[in-house]
Amino acid sequence: MxxxxxxxxxxxxxxxxxxxxxxxxIGTMVVIALIYLAIFAVAGLYLVLLERKVAxxxxxxxxxxxxxxxxxxQTMADALKLVSKExxxxxxxxxxxxxxxxxxxxVSSLMALAVFPFTKEFQAFDINIGLFFLIAISSIGVIxxxxxGWASNNKFALIGAMRSGVQTISYELSVGLSLITMVxxxxxxxxxxxxxxxxxxxxxxxxxxxAIIAFMIxxxxxxxxxxxxxxxxxxxxxxxxxxxxxxxxxxxxAYFFLAEFINMFIIAAVATTVFFGGWLSPFGITESIPWLxxxxxxxxxxxxxxxxxxxxxxxxxxxxxxxxxLEWKYLLPLNLLNIILMALIVWLNLTIQF
Amino acid sequence: MDTTIKNSNLKSEEYFINMGPQHPATxxxxxxxxxxxxxxxxxxxxxxGYIHRSIEKMCERDSYQQIVHLTDRMDYLSSHINNEAVCxxxxxxxxxxxxxxxxxxxTIIGELTRxxxxxxxxxxxxxxxxxxxTYFYGFRDREMINDIFEETCGARLTMNYNIPGGxxxxxxxxxxxxxxxxxxxxxxxxxxxxxxxxxxxIFQKRMKGxxxxxxxxxxSFGASGPVGRGSxxxxxxxxxxxxxxxxxxxxxxxxxxxxDSFARYQVRIQEMWExxxxxxxxxxxxxxxxxxxxxxxxxxxxxxxxxxxxxxxRGELGVYINSTGTKxxxxxxxxxxxxxxxxxxxxxxxxxxxxxxxxxMATLDLVIPDIDR
Numbered sequence: 123m124x125x126x127x128x129x130x131x132x133x134x135x136x137x138x139x140x141x142x143x144x145x146x147x148i149g150t151m152v153v154i155a156l157i158y159l160a161i162f163a164v165a166g167l168y169l170v171l172l173e174r175k176v177a178x179x180x181x182x183x184x185x186x187x188x189x190x191x192x193x194x195x196q197t198m199a200d201a202l203k204l205v206s207k208e209x210x211x212x213x214x215x216x217x218x219x220x221x222x223x224x225x226x227x228x229v230s231s232l233m234a235l236a237v238f239p240f241t242k243e244f245q246a247f248d249i250n251i252g253l254f255f256l257i258a259i260s261s262i263g264v265i266x267x268x269x270x271g272w273a274s275n276n277k278f279a280l281i282g283a284m285r286s287g288v289q290t291i292s293y294e295l296s297v298g299l300s301l302i303t304m305v306x307x308x309x310x311x312x313x314x315x316x317x318x319x320x321x322x323x324x325x326x327x328x329x330x331x332x333a334i335i336a337f338m339i340x341x342x343x344x345x346x347x348x349x350x351x352x353x354x355x356x357x358x359x360x361x362x363x364x365x366x367x368x369x370x371x372x373x374x375x376a377y378f379f380l381a382e383f384i385n386m387f388i389i390a391a392v393a394t395t396v397f398f399g400g401w402l403s404p405f406g407i408t409e410s411i412p413w414l415x416x417x418x419x420x421x422x423x424x425x426x427x428x429x430x431x432x433x434x435x436x437x438x439x440x441x442x443x444x445x446x447x448l449e450w451k452y453l454l455p456l457n458l459l460n461i462i463l464m465a466l467i468v469w470l471n472l473t474i475q476f
Numbered sequence: 477m478d479t480t481i482k483n484s485n486l487k488s489e490e491y492f493i494n495m496g497p498q499h500p501a502t503x504x505x506x507x508x509x510x511x512x513x514x515x516x517x518x519x520x521x522x523x524x525g526y527i528h529r530s531i532e533k534m535c536e537r538d539s540y541q542q543i544v545h546l547t548d549r550m551d552y553l554s555s556h557i558n559n560e561a562v563c564x565x566x567x568x569x570x571x572x573x574x575x576x577x578x579x580x581x582x583t584i585i586g587e588l589t590r591x592x593x594x595x596x597x598x599x600x601x602x603x604x605x606x607x608x609x610t611y612f613y614g615f616r617d618r619e620m621i622n623d624i625f626e627e628t629c630g631a632r633l634t635m636n637y638n639i640p641g642g643x644x645x646x647x648x649x650x651x652x653x654x655x656x657x658x659x660x661x662x663x664x665x666x667x668x669x670x671x672x673x674x675x676x677x678i679f680q681k682r683m684k685g686x687x688x689x690x691x692x693x694x695x696s697f698g699a700s701g702p703v704g705r706g707s708x709x710x711x712x713x714x715x716x717x718x719x720x721x722x723x724x725x726x727x728x729x730x731x732x733x734x735x736d737s738f739a740r741y742q743v744r745i746q747e748m749w750e751x752x753x754x755x756x757x758x759x760x761x762x763x764x765x766x767x768x769x770x771x772x773x774x775x776x777x778x779x780x781x782x783x784x785x786x787x788x789x790r791g792e793l794g795v796y797i798n799s800t801g802t803k804x805x806x807x808x809x810x811x812x813x814x815x816x817x818x819x820x821x822x823x824x825x826x827x828x829x830x831x832x833x834x835x836x837m838a839t840l841d842l843v844i845p846d847i848d849r
Contacts, residue, residue, distance in 0.1 A: 181612035277493050281515070281830070351606055352678055360501040360604045361830050436672070438679045439606025441831040442515055 207372035219273035224377035226266030241415030271366035282365030296343035344389035352437035390426035504844030535808035548634035551846035593789035642768025683738035687836030698816035701791020706740035708733035
């Protein structure tokens with residue numbers, strides 16, 4: 123069973139059957155964009171459901187269980203409700219920026235998804251600077267948060283936005299540097315090639331000690347990047363009400379909300395790709411069936427998503443100065459040392475390869 | 477912090493924020509006027525009056541039996557103890573001899589109330605510092621106590637179980653059994669509180685050295701209950717002005733000398749253990765006898781002033797009754813623990829961050845209807 127999942131070429135070939143080459147290329151982009159949009163709107167909704175179920179398991183309760191079997195349609199119903207809600211706003215808000223902000227956030231999340239190799243052939247956009255593209259695109263999201271917080275004309279939102287700016291700029295460093303540590307090992311930024319390298323063993327095994335350190339730093343910084351507990355200073359409901367999205371309602375709020383969950387998926391998916399072999403199965407057990415790669419990729423990603431949910435539902439929140447101390451005084455120096463350690467390991471050829 | 481950064485035209489300005497009356501961290505309708513410089517708190521001004529129901533004025537209109545019911549609505553988390561305070565005042569004024577059975581039952585239910593209140597506080601405390609799961613753990617254990625109350629007196633929160641002269645009716649036949657079950661259950665669950673929250677490094681970083689209140693300040697602000705005891709101020713009314721059956725039991729007053737948020741937190745956890753020990757000492761020897769002594773249908777207190785204080789879950793509740801000899805009091809004044817404890821919020825929060833304010837406020841364990849009667 124060998125279904126070709128190289129979606130871009132498949133669709134282009136199909137479309138060029140009845141239109142010019144240029145039109146076929148544009149058509150492909152539109153079709154792929156629609157497919158991704160549909161998949162991830164649904165995926166985002168089900169991540170919300172998963173979060174609510176995980177929270178319920180941690181908190182001695184059942185979670186959503188009324189709408190559909192096992193509550194499966196609950197978040198769909200929620201989304202419908204949010205669509206039908208009135209879009210309110212503050213009177214003296216900067217209307218243009220206020221309306222623009224949610225799109226920044228959601229677009230940056232969705233764009234980042236394009237480069238992930240879900241399996242060998244299932245990748246919309248395989249560029250040679252894939253990892254760099256990911257880091258760059260995912261930092262656009264914070265502009266949306268800053269704009270939203272500033273333009274809402276609400277002090278709680280403004281404090282949330284200020285915190286977000288500080289937090290994202292700080293933790294972006296750690297995310298970037300921990301990924302650079304791994305790039306030293308792979309020698310490439312292209313995600314498909316990073317996975318090729320891992321056919322000799324997942325990078326967390328190949329790079330052993332520095333890779334494990336890099337993974338831990340990445341998970342901490344990644345959680346902070348997505349503004350989730352214990353780093354949810356931006357929203358901090360007991361301090362700021364709802365933080366930067368205090369003044370948003372209906373679908374605009376839903377964009378922020380959905381983006382948070384897709385960002386969580388992205389952070390976990392990057393970790394899967396860079397540390398845990400992406401779509402590769404453990405010990406190559408399903409190598410003969412390529413499409414099962416999707417299963418492995420999603421499976422590993424959800425393990426990491428679960429880890430992040432575990433953080434959220436057990437840890438208290440840090441204070442804003444403690445958050446910065448953690449980054450600038452501990453994670454960043456550790457990260458720099460770790461890069462040197464990784465360089466030494468690569469130089470002395472101490473990696474573990476199967 | 478300097479308001480001007482050196483060699484720069486950048487200036488930071490102080491600004492106002494209205495925290496409340498609808499805000500998740502103020503647990504009700506407390507309004508805090510915050511003056512903030514960036515993240516740093518410069519001034520906290522509590523603004524009360526959003527849930528003022530003139531309970532003290534209403535007391536002047538009501539008979540002494542009716543006053544008891546109003547006190548439920550003050551500190552609703554220790555409603556039984558509030559009722560008890562009024563009943564004790566009236567009983568002392570009338571010089572009634574209260575049966576031992578009543579005293580013991582009042583003490584047991586009072587301590588159960590204290591545990592229930594601290595469970596809720598612990599859950600909300602965790603929620604205020606961002607650990608949402610604690611809320612459900614606290615409520616799980618509180619629920620069992622509420623069930624016991626419901627079986628005995630029909631109410632879960634506003635109990636009205638006390639009347640001047642005793643109790644409304646006897647305890648439910650299951651009361652002893654279910655209380656013992658709860659104690660056995662809670663002894664295994666209370667250590668979970670420590671593993672989930674107390675030992676967490678983030679939590680300790682948030683609590684230790686934050687919101688420091690010295691013993692002198694605690695006394696001069698009139699702090700009482702766990703807030704005072706967290707600062708090393710030994711102020712347990714149960715020990716120093718003993719009432720009901722507290723003279724029959726041995727218990728330790730939970731005392732910490734650090735005076736920070738963590739000390740207040742530890743005092744409350746310790747108090748739950750002490751409350752369990754008090755209940756264990758009493759539950760097997762509830763004396764036989766009547767559950768009330770007969771009083772007149774219309775109680776008239778002798779002319780004079782009467783005062784009684786009790787230890788609620790939040791601290792010292794004082795009931796002052798000024799009687800002119802009629803069926804209504806001339807003046808009633810409640811000295812509520814929350815009001816005094818709130819007054820020191822500005823003192824402990826200034827200089828900290830917004831997060832510190834929320835954490836310190838949570839350790840004061842404020843119940844707004846208690847402050848704003």
